[in-house]
Amino acid sequence: MNELCVDVGTMSLNKLGEQSCGDMVQMIRDGEDTVLVLADGLGSGVKANILSTLTSKIIATMIANGMGVDECVKTMIDTLPVCKTRGVAYSTFTIIRISGNETAEIIQYDNPAVILLRNGKNYDYPVTTRTISGKTIMESKVRLQCGDVFIAMSDGTIYAGVGETLNYGWQRENIIKFVEEHYDDNLSAQAVSSLIVDACNDLYQNKPGDDTTAAAIRVRHRQVVNLIFGPPQNPKDLNKMMALFFAKQGKHIVSGGTTSSLTAAYLGKKMETSIDYLDPEIPPIAFIEGVDLVTEGVLTINKALEYAKDFVSGNKLHQKWHSGKDGASQIARMLLEEATDINLYVGRAMNPAHQNPNLPIGFNIKMQLAEDLAKLLQEIGKTVNVSYF
Template sequence: MESCFLDIWQASLNKSGEELCGDQVKVYKTDSKTIAVVSDGLGSGVKANILATLTSQIILTMLRADVPLKEVMSTVLGTLPVCQERKIAYATFTALEIDHATNAFKIINFDNPPTFFFRGGKRLDLNRTPETILGKQITTAEGVLERGDFLGIISDGILHAGAGNIWNFGWGWDNVAGYMEPLVARYPTRAKPVVQGVVTKTRSLYGSLIGDDATFVGLCARKRHSLIVFTGPPLDPEQDEAVAQRVLDFGGRRVVCGGTTGSIMERALGEVIEVDLSTLRETVPPIGYLSEIDLLTEGIITMYRALEVMREANGDEGRLPRDKNGAVMLARELLQADSVFFLVGQKINEFYQNPLLPRNLSLRKNLVLETAQFLKERNKEVRIEFC
């Protein structure tokens, strides 16, 4: 079974008057599985934030280690401090675990609203199984994801929106599901617009006073969008042809960064790079064109500026500058990709070496590692190979 890429997006609203959100989201991805935890701390503000942070981190850590659910619950309930006002010590949570090999998922819910599940743009009911652990009611649900499926995890602040208005006690789970259905149908491969649509509606229903922390985490299963970024010549020039062929054999989009790297691809294709001077900017060198290559840029300078641009946009493709230059185009390729494979040559360009750094510490290597970390923090799948 071909694994799905899991497109994940999250958004939260803080209760009015609070600087910290009482909800916390933790997402963890490996080659074998994805874990997402949404925790809603008791109350709001600093105390709720601490409770939710502790809860989500404990659950995430223990699920990563495949600890049995009963032990997870025992640890959570035994670790959280007691609220002096209400004499209870817990935070609600929903934990989602997905096996990449089989696309099987399991949802564990403790006092959070039920998880939404859509297939083909239509809401489906999950078979939920109640279980009592340490006197607490837990609900579990299982299934297998298919491409186009959507899972939505919320805190109860989403449901409370509109209380006191036409929605009486809030717009409620069924109304939220009904609002989501056309969004999921319209955006079958993207989680972001569905999450943003629901959170925007929630904010509108609360009006000028958001009465509770509200969080939505959306997960869409779809085909993986893959990208290879080839930068830097290999240590052994004898490997140039083989490495170039690996780039050409790659099944997704292909980006080449660097003058020498571009020359390697130029020779492999038997072509001459055509430079587009219209893309030249004061701080960004121009791009070039080769057949079979989706984007060809200069190396270190462009890559460094692309990382700056992504940071300025907070990783949101929609906030990237509209200017057509190599850095923005590279940033867009990276943010649009689900899976990024960096193929990094280790031959050192003396021009880019910092004399204060060890000779074997390449600026290109550090820049790739920094970019990879930025992408991983935004739930991208990243692999790096040095040659």
């Protein structure tokens, strides 16, 4: 397995007054191969959404199945419905195909040119141009390096602020300067996309004049994070559960009061609990030698899940957990930004506190939290394994 992997994130704004976004991003992963397509349909609203959806799905599926660019473009032209008003079937597109987590092929038609950051600075990658079925297509091939960040955009980004906060919009060179200034080795692809789209929304003064989308691909090394949450249903399985948990490489998170005590006993170490309430909603963390992070259970995991849900929908809470030192913020940082591969060890033992009829949760809250968290992490491209005990 290649030591490199890719992290993908996307964010969009709808044009003011439109319920549907005219931009669409499709991604297909197959082992160490990833295909990302960003399409921008003609106009806005439902019609544009149909065009961009068809374009992105057709191209992503064909490219992922090994078909050539020429065939993809021809199929798209023959398939897209023709606009009755303008008499054309039109959708711009950007394709980024990652092969074996080693090389990137960039194929572009009429969208703003992909930005590539290398070592935090703009990298001018080679571009060749050719005509396919009357369309001028730009093609590039790049050997991947750890830390590379590819940014694809719809034209709503470069039109942000035009005639309002900026005379000529937010030009590509301005966007490059912006992302260079905000570059951080630890920023996830989702955070990069959100950063750009949030800036566009500010330039539009919260009244987007066009559908606006950014999609980022970040090349990085694999990082394993392991999380154990709750003691096993059968106490006899404790040693097995702990042995499997600590046998895994990477970082280790222990969540839950009982689980923390059992972990300390298993390791033969003392547990020290912090007296600092860094966030009034989150119980303090604790410390056990040999464990990267020790937290309370249900409340902390629930808050981390809240951050994960926000991460995929708007990422408005990013600044809070990106710099927070409470348990939930640290879990969010480790799972959402640092980890590529996540192993969850979930104990099925019931906590009597969770069976209180006055609480708005059922006794199976722990199971539900674990399942919801695993599902969300998979949705954002993490490799997740869940083991129940």
